[in-house]
Amino acid sequence: MIAVELRRAFANKLFVAALAIGLALAIAQLVTVVVPYGLGGEWSFWRTGSKGFYPNSLFNSWMGATSYSLWSVLYFFVLPLTACLPYADSLYADVRGGYAANIVSRGGAGRYFRAKVIAVFLTAGTVGVVPQLVNL
Structure with missing residues (x-):
């Protein structure tokens, strides 16, 4: 039953749209x-070959660490909606279509x-998580 639900969930058009x-x-x-x-002036000191300072890290500029970025704010604002979008209506659709009664009677x-x-x-x-991993 879990395999069927996972197949239905990940093959859903709304899952692809939310992702x-x-x-x-x-x-x-x-x-x-x-x-x-990465191409800005913070790295020019290291590009010239000079040493002695701790370099700035691109890890400091990923989506989870930049609260000042418009795209980060927008992502975390839309995240609850996109997380609910893929498979949230499935129970209603199953009950309305009679699929839930059929599955409950069997399993x-x-x-x-x-x-x-x-x-x-899942x-x-x-x-x-996947968009944040891609960004990182």
Whole structure:
């Protein structure tokens, strides 16, 4: 039952759309904040070969550490909506279409709801974490 729910969750068009929104914001933040930071004046001292100072790190400019970036703020503002988008309406659609009654009669309500909770948790986590990993 878990495999079926996971297949339904990750093959969902809304999952792809939510992941695309998150990835677009992560890449926009990468292009507008990280690349200029890496090519900016903070690195000129190290590019000339001089030593003695601790270098600035690009880790300081990733999406999770830059609260001043428009793209970071927008990503974390939209994150609850994109996390709910992929598979949140599945229970309503299953009950309305009769699929839930069919599955519950065959496998039990507990197994169905556990599988549903695991699928929703994994899709929401994937939509929230993958864009940040891509940005990092």
